[in-house]
Amino acid sequence: MFDIIAKEEHGSILTILVIGFFFGAIILYSRLDKFEKMAGFLLFEDTLAIRMAMTTVGLSSIGFYFLVANGYASFDVKPTLLGGLIIGAVLFGTGLVILGKCPAAFFVSVSEGRIDALVGVIGGMVGGAVFTYFYPYIQKIMEPNFGKIRLPDFFTEYGMVITVVFGVLLLVGAYLLPSLEYKDPADFKNSKD
Amino acid sequence: MPKQIPWWAGGIAMSLLFYFSFSIWGADRSIGASTGMAYISTMLFGLDSSHYEYTKEIESSGAWEALMLLGVFFGGLFTSLFITKSFHISLIPTLWKERKNKSVPSRMFWSFIGGFLLVFGARLAGGCNAGHVLSGGSQMAISGFIFTILALGTGMLVGRVFYKKKKACDV
Numbered sequence: 001m002f003d004i005i006a007k008e009e010h011g012s013i014l015t016i017l018v019i020g021f022f023f024g025a026i027i028l029y030s031r032l033d034k035f036e037k038m039a040g041f042l043l044f045e046d047t048l049a050i051r052m053a054m055t056t057v058g059l060s061s062i063g064f065y066f067l068v069a070n071g072y073a074s075f076d077v078k079p080t081l082l083g084g085l086i087i088g089a090v091l092f093g094t095g096l097v098i099l100g101k102c103p104a105a106f107f108v109s110v111s112e113g114r115i116d117a118l119v120g121v122i123g124g125m126v127g128g129a130v131f132t133y134f135y136p137y138i139q140k141i142m143e144p145n146f147g148k149i150r151l152p153d154f155f156t157e158y159g160m161v162i163t164v165v166f167g168v169l170l171l172v173g174a175y176l177l178p179s180l181e182y183k184d185p186a187d188f189k190n191s192k193d
Numbered sequence: 194m195p196k197q198i199p200w201w202a203g204g205i206a207m208s209l210l211f212y213f214s215f216s217i218w219g220a221d222r223s224i225g226a227s228t229g230m231a232y233i234s235t236m237l238f239g240l241d242s243s244h245y246e247y248t249k250e251i252e253s254s255g256a257w258e259a260l261m262l263l264g265v266f267f268g269g270l271f272t273s274l275f276i277t278k279s280f281h282i283s284l285i286p287t288l289w290k291e292r293k294n295k296s297v298p299s300r301m302f303w304s305f306i307g308g309f310l311l312v313f314g315a316r317l318a319g320g321c322n323a324g325h326v327l328s329g330g331s332q333m334a335i336s337g338f339i340f341t342i343l344a345l346g347t348g349m350l351v352g353r354v355f356y357k358k359k360k361a362c363d364v
Contacts (some may be wrong), residue, residue: 055204088318112347
């Protein structure tokens with residue numbers, strides 16, 4: 001694992017660990033690792049997850065645009081493999097509402113002592129292995145491949161305008177969404193204040 | 194220290210981390226998690242790259258994400274022990290008790306199924322909430338938009354069927 005990372009130019013071992021550390025810390029501190037936040041959003045009980053995601057994407061889309069425009073980063077977009085995307089997203093959405101946390105957040109949940117999340121991680125490990133094993137057969141349903149396309153590709157001359165409008169719309173949307181909060185009594189059980 | 198940060202603070206902190214990771218000063222790539230999950234699973238189950246095509250395809254990206262996930266675990270552990278002090282062993286989430294049942298075997302069974310579907314689905318789609326929704330959305334990738342709409346839409350529909358309705362008195 002480490003020899004592969006050392007060959008790539010995507011940061012040192014320490015940089016990657018620090019990125020992960022802060023990623024995990026932000027997920028936990030905003031309570032995004034909780035079932036009540038992720039499944040709670042899909043059940044219309046809590047809006048933290050969607051408002052936080054819209055803020056992140058709104059700010060990042062504008063920031064990314066200027067980082068790339070000035071040569072400080074490059075876009076690394078996933079290809080649009082339509083068959084795989086559609087079937088995969090439907091299975092993922094089903095798993096998301098049942099387990100109530102996404103890959104990355106379920107590790108954070110485990111680190112907080114949640115046994116059900118650990119079982120979810122084990123299920124995920126089996127899922128990853130089954131996929132790898134059957135990949136030669138699965139590959140056929142993942143087509144057609146439309147390549148690495150981005151929304152501004154269709155309006156190349158207006159890249160900046162589209163990015164800024166997109167980002168601002170998401171930020172305004174996040175601000176306007178109602179504040180629904182599911183108060184979990186389990187959160188206050190151990191606290192003395 | 195407050196026990197929780199509000200959505201806007203979480204979003205700002207997350208996007209600062211994204212800027213760092215995305216730029217050449219950080220890792221010169223965007224954040225993703227599910228390829229790392231698949232990579233860890235190929236290591237655990239001994240599906241090595243000389244025999245399995247998929248392992249070969251994801252090896253470089255997977256190793257990066259697997260190491261990042263190790264950091265994620267410790268970041269969560271540190272925060273839950275020292276900042277939110279919310280670390281405790283728990284089996285069933287409160288909302289599950291309210292909307293599904295109070296049975297531990299049932300929650301464990303469905304957690305396994307849920308985790309399986311998450312990673313299997315994410316591998317089919319080529320990413321998860323981190324890679325498609327956040328990183329993909331931030332780069333306005335068409336794949337990210339399709340994934341976000343379908344995954345969240347399906348989650349909302351399945352949620353209506355899978356869970357009990359909200360009690361009338363709560364509405």
